[in-house]
Amino acid sequence: MPVTNVLLCGVGGQGVLLAGEVLALVAAExxxxxxxxxxxxxxQRGGSVVSHLRFGEGVYSPIVRTGEADILLAFExxxxxxxxxxxxxxxxILINDVEIMPGQIGEYKPYPTGIMEFLSGKGLxxxxxxxxxxxxxxxxxxxxxxxxxGVLSVYLxxxxxxxxxxxxxxxxxxxxxxxxxxxxxxxxxxRSRAEAAVAEG
Amino acid sequence: xxxxxxxxxxxxxxxxxxARGAYEAGVYFASGYxxxxxxxxxxxxxxxxxxxxxxxxxxxxxxxxxxGVALSGKRALCSMKYVGLNVASDSFMVFPFAGTLGGFVVIxxxxxxxxxxxxxxxxxxxxxxxxxxxxxxxxxxxxKDYVKLAFELSEMFSTPVLYRTSMRVSHSKGIVxxxxxGENTNERRFVKxxxxxxxxxxxxxxxxxxxAKMERLTAFAESYPFNRLxxxxxxxxxxxxxxxxxxxKELFPEASxxxxxxxxxxxxxxxxxxxxxxxxxxxxxxxxxxxxxQIRAWGITNIVGKERLPRSGxxxxxxxxxxxxxxxxxxxxxxxxxxxxxxxxxxPGCPHRGAYLALKKAGVLVTGDIxxxxxxxxxxxxxxxxxFCMGSSIGHAFGFExxxxxxxVAVMGDSTFIHGGIPSLIDVVYNGGNTTTVILDNRTTxxxxxxxxxxxxxxxxxxxxxxxxxxxxxxxxxxxxxxVADPFRQKEMFQAVQExxxxxxxxxxxxxxxxxxxxxxxxxxxxxxxxxxxKCTQCGACQRLGCPGVLPGKEPRIDEVVCTGCSLCAxxxxxxxxxxxxxx
Ligand code: SF4
Ligand code: SF4
Numbered sequence: 061m062p063v064t065n066v067l068l069c070g071v072g073g074q075g076v077l078l079a080g081e082v083l084a085l086v087a088a089e090x091x092x093x094x095x096x097x098x099x100x101x102x103x104q105r106g107g108s109v110v111s112h113l114r115f116g117e118g119v120y121s122p123i124v125r126t127g128e129a130d131i132l133l134a135f136e137x138x139x140x141x142x143x144x145x146x147x148x149x150x151x152x153i154l155i156n157d158v159e160i161m162p163g164q165i166g167e168y169k170p171y172p173t174g175i176m177e178f179l180s181g182k183g184l185x186x187x188x189x190x191x192x193x194x195x196x197x198x199x200x201x202x203x204x205x206x207x208x209x210g211v212l213s214v215y216l217x218x219x220x221x222x223x224x225x226x227x228x229x230x231x232x233x234x235x236x237x238x239x240x241x242x243x244x245x246x247x248x249x250x251r252s253r254a255e256a257a258v259a260e261g
Numbered sequence: 262x263x264x265x266x267x268x269x270x271x272x273x274x275x276x277x278x279x280a281r282g283a284y285e286a287g288v289y290f291a292s293g294y295x296x297x298x299x300x301x302x303x304x305x306x307x308x309x310x311x312x313x314x315x316x317x318x319x320x321x322x323x324x325x326x327x328x329g330v331a332l333s334g335k336r337a338l339c340s341m342k343y344v345g346l347n348v349a350s351d352s353f354m355v356f357p358f359a360g361t362l363g364g365f366v367v368i369x370x371x372x373x374x375x376x377x378x379x380x381x382x383x384x385x386x387x388x389x390x391x392x393x394x395x396x397x398x399x400x401x402x403x404x405k406d407y408v409k410l411a412f413e414l415s416e417m418f419s420t421p422v423l424y425r426t427s428m429r430v431s432h433s434k435g436i437v438x439x440x441x442x443g444e445n446t447n448e449r450r451f452v453k454x455x456x457x458x459x460x461x462x463x464x465x466x467x468x469x470x471x472x473a474k475m476e477r478l479t480a481f482a483e484s485y486p487f488n489r490l491x492x493x494x495x496x497x498x499x500x501x502x503x504x505x506x507x508x509x510k511e512l513f514p515e516a517s518x519x520x521x522x523x524x525x526x527x528x529x530x531x532x533x534x535x536x537x538x539x540x541x542x543x544x545x546x547x548x549x550x551x552x553x554x555q556i557r558a559w560g561i562t563n564i565v566g567k568e569r570l571p572r573s574g575x576x577x578x579x580x581x582x583x584x585x586x587x588x589x590x591x592x593x594x595x596x597x598x599x600x601x602x603x604x605x606x607x608x609p610g611c612p613h614r615g616a617y618l619a620l621k622k623a624g625v626l627v628t629g630d631i632x633x634x635x636x637x638x639x640x641x642x643x644x645x646x647x648x649f650c651m652g653s654s655i656g657h658a659f660g661f662e663x664x665x666x667x668x669x670v671a672v673m674g675d676s677t678f679i680h681g682g683i684p685s686l687i688d689v690v691y692n693g694g695n696t697t698t699v700i701l702d703n704r705t706t707x708x709x710x711x712x713x714x715x716x717x718x719x720x721x722x723x724x725x726x727x728x729x730x731x732x733x734x735x736x737x738x739x740x741x742x743x744x745v746a747d748p749f750r751q752k753e754m755f756q757a758v759q760e761x762x763x764x765x766x767x768x769x770x771x772x773x774x775x776x777x778x779x780x781x782x783x784x785x786x787x788x789x790x791x792x793x794x795x796k797c798t799q800c801g802a803c804q805r806l807g808c809p810g811v812l813p814g815k816e817p818r819i820d821e822v823v824c825t826g827c828s829l830c831a832x833x834x835x836x837x838x839x840x841x842x843x844x845x
Contacts, residue, residue: 071603072825081434088272088436095400095507096272097433100376106809108603118514120400120507122433123577127591142600146595162603163809165640169601170814178598 063116064216065124069143070093070135072107075205079135082209082230087126089222091115097122105178106163110143133212135205137175144179152185156204156209158192187211187253194245200235203242210246214254220247269439270413275431278401279340279368279424280305282408286364288312289335292323294680296342297377298431299370303340304712307721311442316712316721318546319651319680320345324352331365332458334450336412340368343384344650353421354391358460360419360474362449364412368424370431374575377428377708379631379650381573383548388423392475395423395525399506409443410487414432414523414525416447418478423525427547428577429504452803456519479500479526487522488531498539500532500552500564505545508578512586516543527555536561541626543585547576566673579691609810610787610825612774613701615748616672617644618806618829619755620699621760626727628658630654630682632674632820633707633762633776641805645672652681657695659685668762671698675731676706676714683734689767690739697761697768702731703776711778719780735769742768751832777825789824789842790831792817796838803830803839 066083070076077098084096094115100108126146132153134140138252140155144217159171180186187210191204206227213223223243233237273281279302283291284656291314293303297345306314317323320341330337339349346353346369353367369387372378388395396411398404404426411422456463494513502521511517519535521527536542536556544553553566569584570576582588607614617637620627621644629635629645630653638645647657658671673682678700689696706712713719719729735743742764746757754772761768775782792803794816803811810824811817819830821842832840 064663080385084434085272088270093436095433095435097429106603107605118511120510121578122429122507123402125578125582125591138600141598142595145591145595154799161813162601162607163807164601164813165604165807168815169599171600172599175598181593247703257453 063114063119066212066216067110067115067132067143067146068113068135069108069110069132069139070156071139072109073222074135074160075202076109076135076206077110079205080113080210082226083212084113085226085230086218086222087113087115089225093117093119095122096158099123106144108139108142108166113238125205131212131215133208135208138162138172140179141175144182144184147184149183150185152187152215153179154187154189156192156208157188157190185257187257189249191246194249195242198238198245199243200238204238206239206242207246207249211241211250211253213243214250270436271439273401273405273437274434275398275401275404275426276301277305278405278437279408279431280309281387281428281439282405282558283312284309285405285442286409286412287336287438288338288412289445289619290314290327290337291329291340292317292326292338293340294320294323294345295706295712296345297709298372299340299342299345299368299426299430300709300712301431302368302370302526303721314721316714318715319631320349321352324349327365327367328352328356328361331361331363332446332451334363336364336445336447338366338368338408339541339674341370342378343369343371343382344380344385345369345376346387348651350387353387355460357391357393358464358471359457362414362419362423362451363445363447364415364423366408366411366415366424367421371425371427371548373427376575377569379648381548383551384423384425385524385551386549388425391421391423392471393421393423393525394418394478394523394694395425396522397408397425397502397524399503399520400429400430401433402437402770403522404430405437406440410522416473418475418481419595420478422841425503425524427504433504453639463737475526479529482526482528483545484772485523485528488528489518489520489522489706490535491520492517493517495542498535498542499545500535500542500556501545502552503547505547505576505581508576508581511543512578512582521552524552527552529559532556533559533561536563541565545570545576545581548572604639605636606639606807606809607633607642608777609808609820609823610777610827612703612748612772612776612827613637614642614806614808615754615774615827615829616699616701616772617642618642618751619758620670620672622755623668625670625758625762626661626666628654628657628669630671630673630677631708632677632701634672634674634701637672638674639807641807651677652685655682655685655689655696655698657750659689659692659696662694662696669696670758670762671696672701673698674707675702675704675716676712677753678731679715679729683738686735686740686767686769687738694767695765697770699758700731700769702771702773703779705776705779707776707778711776714729717780731771738754738770740767742766743771744769745771745773748772749829751829775826787824787826789821789826790819790828790839791821791840791842792819793840796836798836798838800835802833802835806830806833
């Protein structure tokens with residue numbers, strides 16, 4: 061089995077690290093070799109965070125090489141650009157449709173535009189995921205992460221059973237139902253997107 | 262978390278695995294001081310009731326306590342970040358002269374790449390300097406297993422052992438097979454024996470003994486099975502240890518490896534033979550040429566090291582592939598895009614902000630220290646002007662004063678003050694200084710993730726402990742002008758600074774607002790502030806506080822989700838445009 065390289069990135073406080081942990085636990089349910097790590101500066105609210113996950117055969121290093129990620133899940137638009145060069149040619153970026161303005165010191169810069177065009181110009185496949193809107197529809201804005209993980213799960217060789225088991229273990233009882241629902245919403249969203257992409261060729 | 266059932270596989274971070282290793286090794290006592298990337302070791306050990314574990318006031322105290330336990334014949338561990346070992350080095354350098362009775366392991370967590378540190382320091386040299394064996398794991402499984410190896414070596418040779426981990430090993434996760442807790446069968450106990458335990462008087466004789474011990478250890482290292490030979494099929498040999506091993510293993514699947522677990526003392530014969538059997542040998546080690554220089558000193562010439570590999574920064578597979586395989590770097594197209602950085606900032610509602618605003622207004626030179634409050638040096642606050650290491654700011658301020666500088670104020674956090682600031686304050690009083698110190702007492706150890714300390718009145722396990730009264734302590738030191746001030750009331754805070762500066766003699770101000778993540782603070786209901794568009798003149802004053810709650814842009818807005826309602830921006834607004842939500 062070849063090695064699968066996944067990157068999760070976003071802004072501190074968005075739940076990237078928790079999502080990374082859930083993903084690693086799911087991989088550990090079924091894969092013999094799993095390595096995960098976070099590479100970023102002083103952990104802080106509002107900073108850029110990234111979580112690397114690798115599983116498959118012959119995995120030693122926890123660090124995903126640049127140009128080798130099969131899939132990047134970006135919790136925020138700008139962060140998709142920051143880590144875009146980790147994705148291999150023709151690789152997939154799932155982008156949460158959220159903009160978080162960086163706290164700025166110095167001269168004010170507006171939030172950049174043209175992110176999708178820039179990335180697709182680099183030969184990367186993109187999927188914009190309206191996780192925040194879907195989460196709102198489910199009545200809890202905090203379940204965005206599980207929606208995103210649901211979408212991601214469509215593209216990974218990890219069984220629904222493993223996802224279910226880990227979510228049940230990791231999410232507190234009172235939030236479990238809405239999170240399971242969120243995950244399922246993500247799965248369905250991911251499936252329809254994947255089918256549409258195939259149809260488009 | 263209960264992890265007591267055997268034969269289980271678990272996904273674990275390196276530091277969690279080290280804690281598990283301590284449990285399985287039958288460790289009796291563990292101590293430490295928080296510091297990235299070591300903090301989670303003790304936090305996880307705290308989950309095992311079989312091990313008595315505690316935060317110490319600083320690393321030297323942690324070391325000395327563990328040393329006492331080990332001299333009582335029991336297995337003891339202390340854990341710290343690499344600069345913490347500088348603090349504990351006084352004891353660390355002398356302990357080997359006497360040696361230990363029970364197993365003793367000191368963990369140093371290095372930070373190549375300085376992700377969360379003030380310098381880049383290769384602590385492997387300290388093992389050589391202290392003449393102690395050093396163990397280095399490369400992944401979570403080894404992180405657990407090697408704790409036991411370290412204790413076995415310690416008892417076998419009656420010596421303290423340095424266990425060196427790094428950011429990558431400590432903070433990476435992998436699948437770990439668990440074992441059971443082993444009972445400690447060591448029966449040696451302390452007996453009064455002055456020539457062995459009163460080191461200064463008998464140091465000469467002990468020095469000879471230590472040299473002999475190192476010779477025995479060197480011979481032992483030759484056949485140590487955990488200095489592992491992995492025969493490959495190519496002409497390339499690789500000598501490595503730690504996280505670098507995991508990168509090299511994937512890049513050079515055909516090469517032979519000499520993977521060192523024991524990196525001090527080195528097995529000279531084994532390494533010489535390995536080098537003789539290969540055309541070229543890459544010595545892959547992060548930071549300094551610690552292995553390389555020793556190997557070269559033996560006259561071995563077919564090795565490649567720092568002439569191709571960097572001497573600073575953390576390694577990763579890309580760096581190794583470029584340096585050793587001549588691969589081209591992947592096009593980092595991020596430079597083509599106008600990416601806005603996300604610089605670290607003090608949190609919304611951080612009480613340090615209030616203290617810095619007052620200090621900035623007073624126009625003083627501020628000597629700083631290590632903690633979240635180091636961020637006060639960055640714009641837009643820019644209110645702290647030096648920072649070097651733990652506990653230095655008071656000594657520095659006094660020094661500036663002696664050097665003829667005017668209006669100097671030291672800032673230091675509560676945990677840092679207990680760690681290393683108290684002696685400096687005593688010195689200011691003793692030597693007739695005039696220094697003003699602001700203790701940023703936020704009732705936690707913030708930077709490392711909110712650990713307890715003596716002045717929080719809670720233990721590592723979150724149980725109540727006698728609370729150190731900082732005000733009484735500072736008075737007892739002899740500071741006459743001691744004032745407690747509220748950093749969220751700018752007038753009060755500023756006035757406190759002015760009064761302290763005017764006071765003849767040493768003065769101390771303690772701020773009294775807890776960290777937004779301190780115990781009890783996190784769940785306290787908070788009412789955010791909002792900006793009234795009808796009154797806002799878009800002057801931008803509220804945006805110059807560096808609060809992430811005040812969003813950037815021409816028309817400032819407050820992010821109600823993160824605003825804690827500290828009111829500092831409202832106080833900064835001259836047009837009364839910022840009001841509590843719901844109060845118009
Ligand atoms: S009141 Fe103002 S300064 Fe304080 S946290 Fe809220 S937005 Fe930030
Ligand atoms: S300080 Fe007051 S007037 Fe100035 S921009 Fe902020 S809210 Fe508007």
